[in-house]
Amino acid sequence: MASSSSLQAWKNLCSWIIGSSQHRHDAVGGGGGGGGGGIVHPALELRPITTTTTTTTTTSGGGGGGGNHRGIFASRDIAPGEILIQLPCRLAIDGSDMPRQYFISTTTEQEPQPRHASPWLRCLAAYYQARQQQQQQQQEEGPNNNNPKNKQPYLDTLPQQYETVSLSWTPEQIDSFLAGTNCSSAQPAETTTAGGSASSSSLLTPSSSPSPASVWHADRNLLKERYVTQIRPYLEACQILPPSCTTTTAPSTDTKAQQQQVVGNVVEKKVDPVEFQEFLVATQCLSTRCFHVATAAAHTTTGDNQASRTTATVGQDSGSGASTSLDDAYTGPYLLPCIDLLNHSSVTTTSTTTTTTTTQKCTTLQKTPNYFIMQAERPIRAGEEICHSYGNDLTASQCLQTFGFVERSVLEILAHRATPQDDDDDDDDDDAVEEEETAQNDVPNPTPVLLPKQLVLEACWNVIESGLPERLAQAMKEAGMQDDVWTVQIDRSRCAEFLPDQILVPRPGATFSNNNNIGPQALVLDSLSDELVTLACVPFLPLSEYREASQALIGKEILHDYFLGNLVCTSLLNAIKERLVLYKPIVWNGTVRDDDRQLLQELLAASASASAATTADESYDSWLQRERCMYGLAVRLDEKASLQSLRKQVLQLLEDLDSTNDEEDDDEQEEEGDETTPNKRYKMA
Numbered sequence: 001m002a003s004s005s006s007l008q009a010w011k012n013l014c015s016w017i018i019g020s021s022q023h024r025h026d027a028v029g030g031g032g033g034g035g036g037g038g039i040v041h042p043a044l045e046l047r048p049i050t051t052t053t054t055t056t057t058t059t060s061g062g063g064g065g066g067g068n069h070r071g072i073f074a075s076r077d078i079a080p081g082e083i084l085i086q087l088p089c090r091l092a093i094d095g096s097d098m099p100r101q102y103f104i105s106t107t108t109e110q111e112p113q114p115r116h117a118s119p120w121l122r123c124l125a126a127y128y129q130a131r132q133q134q135q136q137q138q139q140e141e142g143p144n145n146n147n148p149k150n151k152q153p154y155l156d157t158l159p160q161q162y163e164t165v166s167l168s169w170t171p172e173q174i175d176s177f178l179a180g181t182n183c184s185s186a187q188p189a190e191t192t193t194a195g196g197s198a199s200s201s202s203l204l205t206p207s208s209s210p211s212p213a214s215v216w217h218a219d220r221n222l223l224k225e226r227y228v229t230q231i232r233p234y235l236e237a238c239q240i241l242p243p244s245c246t247t248t249t250a251p252s253t254d255t256k257a258q259q260q261q262v263v264g265n266v267v268e269k270k271v272d273p274v275e276f277q278e279f280l281v282a283t284q285c286l287s288t289r290c291f292h293v294a295t296a297a298a299h300t301t302t303g304d305n306q307a308s309r310t311t312a313t314v315g316q317d318s319g320s321g322a323s324t325s326l327d328d329a330y331t332g333p334y335l336l337p338c339i340d341l342l343n344h345s346s347v348t349t350t351s352t353t354t355t356t357t358t359t360q361k362c363t364t365l366q367k368t369p370n371y372f373i374m375q376a377e378r379p380i381r382a383g384e385e386i387c388h389s390y391g392n393d394l395t396a397s398q399c400l401q402t403f404g405f406v407e408r409s410v411l412e413i414l415a416h417r418a419t420p421q422d423d424d425d426d427d428d429d430d431d432a433v434e435e436e437e438t439a440q441n442d443v444p445n446p447t448p449v450l451l452p453k454q455l456v457l458e459a460c461w462n463v464i465e466s467g468l469p470e471r472l473a474q475a476m477k478e479a480g481m482q483d484d485v486w487t488v489q490i491d492r493s494r495c496a497e498f499l500p501d502q503i504l505v506p507r508p509g510a511t512f513s514n515n516n517n518i519g520p521q522a523l524v525l526d527s528l529s530d531e532l533v534t535l536a537c538v539p540f541l542p543l544s545e546y547r548e549a550s551q552a553l554i555g556k557e558i559l560h561d562y563f564l565g566n567l568v569c570t571s572l573l574n575a576i577k578e579r580l581v582l583y584k585p586i587v588w589n590g591t592v593r594d595d596d597r598q599l600l601q602e603l604l605a606a607s608a609s610a611s612a613a614t615t616a617d618e619s620y621d622s623w624l625q626r627e628r629c630m631y632g633l634a635v636r637l638d639e640k641a642s643l644q645s646l647r648k649q650v651l652q653l654l655e656d657l658d659s660t661n662d663e664e665d666d667d668e669q670e671e672e673g674d675e676t677t678p679n680k681r682y683k684m685a
Helices: 004-022 119-140 171-177 200-204 220-237 256-270 273-289 396-403 408-416 431-440 453-465 468-478 530-537 543-549 556-560 562-581 596-612 620-670
Strands: 044-048 070-074 083-088 101-104 113-116 305-308 348-351 356-359 365-367 371-375 449-452 502-505 511-515 520-524 586-588 591-593
Touching: 004 044, 004 083, 101 220, 119 220, 119 273, 171 586, 171 620, 220 273, 273 396, 396 408, 396 620, 408 596, 408 620, 449 453, 449 562, 449 620, 453 468, 453 502, 453 530, 453 562, 468 562, 502 530, 502 620, 530 556, 530 562, 556 562, 556 620, 562 620, 586 596, 586 620, 591 596, 596 620
Parallel strands: none
Antiparallel strands: 044 070, 083 371, 101 113, 305 365, 348 356, 365 371, 449 502, 511 520, 586 591
């Protein structure tokens, strides 16, 4: 049974949504179904999800930290087409009506400059404003759950704590469970959206290199600095927070580094800890609960727009007073009462040696001009949890970073997925069968891995230092090969500054969703990208071709050259080996565990045993420790699978080089009278 306070909060929320039609009657055609008011299906119930039952559901929307896991369930059968929730748009919390521009000074003497407020910043302000208005209304009118302007019924349903890695996990858990992963080993970038805002990771750490990685550790001093210099000035401009001299800017100094140091010192001493903690809770709320609506151009065939819960953008304004066409048509973030209590489930099929499990969502969020609507898309049985997908293209890493969990079906796949072993044995007779089985039971959205540029360069320089180019050239000469060879020397000035600091390595055939003003595009990626090939070729190329490479990326066709192909492939194998070393073994219950997959299988089995137990003997802290370890293992295994896929591709290239050379030797013996074998070195265009 849910607690009496939770049941009352649910009843108040439903009454508030349904009663909103008494205060404003919208046109019947605007919402579809229900005749112009808010709807909550009478068969929907809010129920607790205990820690022993989360093996079959993924919580985020209904749940929070501290074991407060909840979900919406059906008390009776629901037929396809029935309206589950119809939320009037005016009950949502969003930044569409908040100011798009504000003014900020970078020094005490400079005239204030206009800044463009990102959609995320505007939604954050709307969230603050809703809480502020609720407090004022309680003081002036007392509780009034039938007033749609009073957001108290919704605010009462929000968690008090949120389970996000950067602000909830301990540093020890991050360093152990996520050791070696993109987010712990790579410097993330500030990626901006069309609305002029940066991704949630950009608020947490600075960056100078383009990278898809987010950050696990939260730098609180940096958070405070950006709160003071970017967030609070906007909240002051909206008259949500009172002006404060401690939150203007740092005094003018000689260097940018000195100015940043002054800001950091001011922030550390002056920011109200209670106010800053409220800000951290607000950022977690938006990150885990906000929805975005797809652009209309992507859905021109219908009058509705699909919406999904995606990464909320955090706090970096564009620095410009100009708005964009995409921002003019506000697409989110939105906080949606009742709808954000639904937990996540994607459409996936998990096959193991013993079972096949299909997890299917019940509904998809649709937006009309006046409503957000959740409609049953399939028969829903009595007692079944109502779930929807937070995003069908989320990787395990993205899901963990944004929502604080990895879906159970993904854990099962990664725990039982057959992948190449982490060794250097080249005698793999069953590789083709193994790869086919792996492809049939891979995660729906594989997590790419990042290879640091410096790591690849060092691997190449080590190959040169080992004398392999000279030995290879001598062996080719003794074998009578006619391929070009040239002198290779270490030149550390060739640092490939024209390439990013982190090279993306996806799994072969994986798709990457690229959302732009036109609509979503799916790009099929290759593990051995032109960027990676160019980077690994740079230390070995003759000077003229090195200059050419800096103007245009090199395709992997160049690796058909026997001399260069062997040097590059050997370097990449060494770089992959060094990258795998970063995944330090996890210490679990005092034991060093070298096999991530075996440990994940054991933890899943322990979780299933706890779920089947008739008594709840396990403490919440023990359960939470196991869950976080499993999430970290999932990201590690997913990334390592991408590295192993790259390794298999490189080994295949080496095998092809050797087989091509053997075939040419046979041809030369049969055609002894012909002229010398043509130079088969690939020429760059």
